[in-house]
Amino acid sequence: MVGSGTARCGEGGWSSGAAPDEVHGSAEESKMSRIAVLGTGEVGRTLARGLRGLGHSVCLGSRSGKAVEGWDGEAATFAEALDGAEFAVLCVKGTAAEELVTTLAPRLAGVTVLDTTNPIAEAAPTEGVLAYFTGPNESMMERLQHAAPEARFVKAFNSVGAGLMVNPSFPGGTPTMFICGDDQAARRTVAEMVAALGWDVEDMGAAAAARAIEPLCVLWCIPGLRDGRWTHAFKLLRP
Numbered sequence: 001m002v003g004s005g006t007a008r009c010g011e012g013g014w015s016s017g018a019a020p021d022e023v024h025g026s027a028e029e030s031k032m033s034r035i036a037v038l039g040t041g042e043v044g045r046t047l048a049r050g051l052r053g054l055g056h057s058v059c060l061g062s063r064s065g066k067a068v069e070g071w072d073g074e075a076a077t078f079a080e081a082l083d084g085a086e087f088a089v090l091c092v093k094g095t096a097a098e099e100l101v102t103t104l105a106p107r108l109a110g111v112t113v114l115d116t117t118n119p120i121a122e123a124a125p126t127e128g129v130l131a132y133f134t135g136p137n138e139s140m141m142e143r144l145q146h147a148a149p150e151a152r153f154v155k156a157f158n159s160v161g162a163g164l165m166v167n168p169s170f171p172g173g174t175p176t177m178f179i180c181g182d183d184q185a186a187r188r189t190v191a192e193m194v195a196a197l198g199w200d201v202e203d204m205g206a207a208a209a210a211r212a213i214e215p216l217c218v219l220w221c222i223p224g225l226r227d228g229r230w231t232h233a234f235k236l237l238r239p
């Protein structure tokens with residue numbers, strides 16, 4: 001089912017005109033056109049607007065495919081959103097991600113997937129520390145890569161709140177986004193996109209690095225869950 005919006009899935013490459021969330025980079029810099037954003041929560045809607053602001057054609061995917069509040073562009077089911085897309089952003093609830101990716105695996109073959117998900121368990125946080133359903137020597141993204149072996153997963157944007165993902169502005173300078181994934185070309189593509197959305201990118205290499213990057217979300221959330229402070233981001237300082 002296709003929801004009401006400004007354009008149909010698959011139409012056009014670069015959009016002209018207004019960019020609702022203006023960003024630092026240009027469409028030419030990020031070299032991509034058609035993007036399936038899989039997830040309609042705060043992350044999905046924020047990144048959909050940010051990527052459309054870069055000039056991409058974006059389709060927002062969900063279970064129902066219905067129109068999404070807070071998004072006036074194209075909407076479709078998860079599977080329909082992937083039609084013809086070479087790039088996807090995965091932003092569904094962590095507990096649902098593996099099953100969804102397993103179902104979508106044939107459609108994800110060859111697709112670069114920017115994976116924002118975190119393996120947050122249903123259990124309540126302890127002293128502001130979130131519980132994960134993965135252990136220290138594994139990661140959500142490695143499970144997803146295993147579930148869809150022909151997809152090209154790259155972890156990014158999991159370690160900051162949605163409200164800061166597009167064009168973050170801090171007096172201390174540009175914050176750092178850590179990325180990783182097994183496919184080097186896919187990491188390069190994602191790095192360009194993340195940089196175009198206003199971040200310094202640190203490429204941590206293969207998918208196993210998600211074992212370190214995913215827990216950054218736990219750390220990031222502690223000031224929020226303990227004291228209601230959600231407006232920070234990480235920065236890697238160098239000599």
Ligand SMILES: NC(=O)c1ccc[n+]([C@@H]2O[C@H](COP(=O)([O-])OP(=O)(O)OC[C@H]3O[C@@H](n4cnc5c(N)ncnc54)[C@H](OP(=O)(O)O)[C@@H]3O)[C@@H](O)[C@H]2O)c1
Nearest residue numbers: 039040041042043062063091092093094096117118161162
């Ligand atoms: N919120 C943040 O600031 C933030 C920051 C960094 C990373 N993340 C991570 O990004 C992901 C998205 O977070 P969010 O807060 O935007 O939204 P969310 O509430 O965690 O997830 C919403 C999305 O999950 C889908 N979903 C829920 N249950 C499902 C199921 N059983 N099967 C298939 N899909 C299901 C929903 O589908 P429908 O659209 O069909 O309802 C919806 O699109 C999460 O993994 C989260 O850990 C969040």
